[in-house]
Amino acid sequence: MADFGGDTDAFRNEAKAWLEANFPPSLKGKGGMMQGEGPAASSPDFNAWTKAMGEKGWGVPTWPKKYGGGGLTPAEARVLQQEMNKIGAWNPIGGMGTMMFGPTLLEYGTEEQKMEHIPAIATQKVRWCQGFSEPGAGSDLASLSTKAEDKGDHFLVNGQKIWTSGGQWADMCFCLVRTDNTKKHEGISFVLIDMKDPGVEVRPIQLIAGASPFCETFFTDVKVPKANLVGPLNGGWAIAKRLLQHERSGISGGGGAGARGGGTFGVGGSPAEIAKEYVGVDEAGRIADSDLRSRVTSHEMDAKAFQLTAIRTMMEAKSNQGPSAATSIMKNAGTKVGQDRAELIIEIMGHQGLGWEGEGFSAEELSFVRGWLGGKATTIFGGSQEIQSNIISKRILGLPDPLNQSN
Amino acid sequence: MAVLTEEQSMLRDSARTWTQEKSPVTAFRKVRDAGLPLAYDPAAFAEMAEMGWTGVIIPEEYGGSDFGYLSLGLVLEETGRTLTASPLLSSALAAASAIILGGSAAQKESWLPKIAAGEAVGTLAIDEGPHHNPSKVAVKAAKAGAGYTVSGAKTFVLEGMAANVFVVSARTSGGDNDKAGISLFLVDAGAKGVSRKALKLADSRGAANVSFDGAPAELLGEEGKGYELLEKVLDRARAGLSAEMLGAALQAFETTLDYLKVRVQFGQVIGSFQALQHRAAKMFTDLELARSCVEAALTAIDNNSPDVPELVSLAKAKMGDTLHLVSNEMVQMHGGIGMTDAHDAGLYLKRARAAEATYGSQAFHRDRYARIQGY
Structure with missing residues (x-):
């Protein structure tokens, strides 16, 4: 396996000692998905762990110390992750603030904006949601119409956003608004809206997987201070595109060396192991159903190829060769692996893999069903599979844009 | 890269x-x-x-x-x-x-x-049928004085006509399908009892069927334990072939992509059609994934890493699938011109299939990968 180099024994010892002193054993292996977007947790151990990691800055290990990050090198961050894995510890700091908004603000925000918002993300004190999509602006995001009128010291925002993940629990929203009607992409600005402001209304949406963190968000005469404009007026589209890159890498699950594809949505689990259990093996130890074995193998190989590509893009990024062209394929490749895995697991478990709730099904079986359904969203949000293919065609392969759009 | x-x-x-x-x-x-x-x-x-x-x-x-x-x-x-x-x-x-x-x-x-120095050519003479199957060995080796002789026939030997020396798998004990009892030998191509017949394959590369009739042979490695050595050798050959296939696939793709940008129909270049764009994006995606596998396999060999066999089978299978797709799309996207011998598309298509079959097809390596993983 590839060697990332830079392993530092001194830091390993430091990390180990700190984790031992601070990670509550009661939380071992209980890291749920989507921490930071769900409702605030209430257990004292969870709160203590969140507080400790937040104050240490290790929830966002590579962010600058100045803004509340850990200030670690990528090599140290990997060591930290390894040490956490060893004892079943997990990162309680998460959500859109860490995954998408924080990295984007670090790049585009003013010093005042960074000092105000980044430390609160690093400590999980403020939860963020994303106000991008609208009922009339999905794949064609730049056609968005939520408008922000210039009223001197503030913008007056009116409109509707949809698929606002975690909107019902969020404190703040990073939002794309129209500040110029005469231009499409060049009429969009990036603003930060306080979800507790008068005129903000959030309604959760029930999805095919049951309860979901997705909402509709309505803005009616919401006053947004001018200081909450990120980047130049009408310059929001470039920031949005950068943010979407962070989002896509998070969705693909390509963000780390252990990446298996599928990211934080969909299901975990190994189809090969589950098949051995639910379908059985022949006398030679092979999955008994040869057609299924062949498909499981193809899937496992796809997952491995994706994992190797995630490692390769990381190493290329580190080596000053410039951004890897492979980055553009990660979302489609990762989401396909994740969805294929879920479909295979459901098929392998038969009717036992179709339980909705109640008795007769293990918690894991039920979670696979919900994960399988929830994972269908991965090829739709963050730029659908088709939009990703358009982007590869246009930006990487240099093929002409049939619609002459600039997304 | x-x-x-x-x-x-x-x-x-x-x-x-x-x-x-x-x-x-x-x-x-x-x-x-x-x-x-x-x-x-x-x-x-x-x-x-x-x-x-x-x-x-x-x-x-x-x-x-x-x-x-x-x-x-x-x-x-x-x-x-x-x-x-x-x-x-x-x-x-x-x-x-x-x-x-x-x-x-x-x-x-x-x-x-x-x-x-390029003064001598060697090659592996290991297969005995149309499918790569290194554990199926009927060629026999017998002790003869201080050395051995080998007898039997090997098929589809790459550069079999050019070779000065063959690395031959032959059985010193056991049944035709036993891994134990296989030994490797060096056989001088000019030795008595060696005869060869050129094969004309669709890809126009050098290949031959080679027969051994009591040909003098030198043991390479340990007697009866040649299969483990052969697997190591084959994994290196498979990884190298996968790299060659990556190059062929990249060129086939780039030539096709160039054509999509110049061929005009309905008043526009055909590369502006989304139906073709998304197929091009799929090929690019598969090529990037396959490259990761090929490079990981080669790197693992250099590092003497224990996961060489699984990474090599992954590389050969993924590269085979990718080259298969790209070579077919090269012909299809070029339309009529891609069917002509004057165009390169046919050359890539023919080379693709021959390379896929060499040292184990995608099916061979999928099965091997699953076995290594324990399912």
Whole structure:
């Protein structure tokens, strides 16, 4: 396996000692998905762990110390992750603030904006949601119409956003608004809206997987201070595109060396192991159903190829060769692996893999069903599979844009 | 592209320059049309040897540069792009690996300097039927004085007509399908009892069926334990072939992409049609994924990593699938012109299928991958 180099024994010892002193054993292996977007947790151990990691800055290990990050090198961050894995510890700091908004603000925000918002993300004190999509602006995001009128010291925002993940629990929203009607992409600005402001209304949406963190968000005469404009007026589209890159890498699950594809949505689990259990093996130890074995193998190989590509893009990024062209394929490749895995697991478990709730099904079986359904969203949000293919065609392969759009 | 050392970058650049200038697809076409007896141009191979490509994996004490498999893979990727026909893979990678890994000091001394200099050609003679199946060995070896003799027939031996020495798998004990009891031997191609017959395959590369009738043979490695050695050798050959296939697939894709940008129908270039764009995006995606697998396999060999077998089977299978797709799309997206012999598409298609079948097809390597993983 590839060697990332830079392993530092001194830091390993430091990390180990700190984790031992601070990670509550009661939380071992209980890291749920989507921490930071769900409702605030209430257990004292969870709160203590969140507080400790937040104050240490290790929830966002590579962010600058100045803004509340850990200030670690990528090599140290990997060591930290390894040490956490060893004892079943997990990162309680998460959500859109860490995954998408924080990295984007670090790049585009003013010093005042960074000092105000980044430390609160690093400590999980403020939860963020994303106000991008609208009922009339999905794949064609730049056609968005939520408008922000210039009223001197503030913008007056009116409109509707949809698929606002975690909107019902969020404190703040990073939002794309129209500040110029005469231009499409060049009429969009990036603003930060306080979800507790008068005129903000959030309604959760029930999805095919049951309860979901997705909402509709309505803005009616919401006053947004001018200081909450990120980047130049009408310059929001470039920031949005950068943010979407962070989002896509998070969705693909390509963000780390252990990446298996599928990211934080969909299901975990190994189809090969589950098949051995639910379908059985022949006398030679092979999955008994040869057609299924062949498909499981193809899937496992796809997952491995994706994992190797995630490692390769990381190493290329580190080596000053410039951004890897492979980055553009990660979302489609990762989401396909994740969805294929879920479909295979459901098929392998038969009717036992179709339980909705109640008795007769293990918690894991039920979670696979919900994960399988929830994972269908991965090829739709963050730029659908088709939009990703358009982007590869246009930006990487240099093929002409049939619609002459600039997304 | 893997992170390369400066020397590796230089090697790749020089390989790219030479193949593009001295050995473009038109050169391969000339070899094919001339019906050269060895199915490659010996003068071109001599130039490759002069540049040191035939010694990339061979230790310095035997005349090579000991530069590793990833490095040789970079060269093979470039020769794959232009369909350059030569014994680089069969001799300087496969046979050389067998002798490096299994040979005695005397065997190394006899063959490696000559292989490194391009003066001798070696190759593996291991299969006995249309499908790669290295554990199925009916060729028999018998003790004869201080050495052995081998008898039986081997099929689809790469560069079988050019070879000066064969690495032959033969049975010293056990049944036809037993892994135990297989031994490897070096057999001089000029020895008594060796006969060979050229095969004309669709890809116009060199191949032969080779018969041994009591031919004198030197044991390579340990008697009866040749299968473990052969697997190691084959994994190196498979990874190298995968690199060549990566080059062929990249060129097939880029040629097709260029065509999508110039062919006009309905008043616009056909590359503006989304139906074709998304297929191009899929090919690009598969190529990037396959490249990761090929480079990981070659790197694992260089690092002597325990996961070489699984990474090699992954690379050969993923690369096979990808080359399969891209070579088909190359013909389809070129339309009528892609069906003509004058166009290169057919050459890539034919090479693709031959390379897929060599050293184990996708089906072979999927099954092997699953076995290694324990399902």
